[in-house]
Amino acid sequence: MKRQRAEQSGRDGETRAAFWLKAKGWQILDTRVKTPAGEIDIVAKRGKLVAFVEVKWRKRREELDHAIDQRRLARVAAASEAVAHRYTGEGEDIRVDVILLAPGAFPRHIANAWQP
Known part of the structure; x- marks a missing residue:
């Protein structure tokens, strides 16, 4: 039961993050993308x-x-590297972002969070 609540909270958070991204001018291309390397919560595009x-x-x-x-x-x-070809075209850039959410807190969007 606890795992199901955590899963639902995660999904709710992803929905809120997608809504927030849309409000900031992003187009949501996909959600919950599963790859052999792991899952990507949201794929979004702007410009x-x-x-x-x-x-x-x-x-x-x-x-x-x-x-x-x-x-x-x-x-x-x-x-992201495993599926980038599905979502990007010639001359487009990619990055990994993070959105942090909690009740009563404004969403925190960390752009380009992955810097190897």
Whole structure:
């Protein structure tokens, strides 16, 4: 039951993040993309930039500072590389972003979070 609640909270967070990205002018290309390297929560595009977005939802805003680490970012980056060809065209750039969400907190969008 606890796992199901966590899964639903994660999905709700992804929905909120997608809504927020749309409000900021991004087009949502895909969600919950599964690859052999891992899952990408949101694939979004604005102009000639495609962002592979990891979404983290926490119950308290104090937990957001520790919600993402290099290991998780590396997994998202590897998954992004596996499917980037599906979402990008000639001359388009890609990056890995993170959106951190918690009740009562404004979404925190970390652009270009993965820098190997």
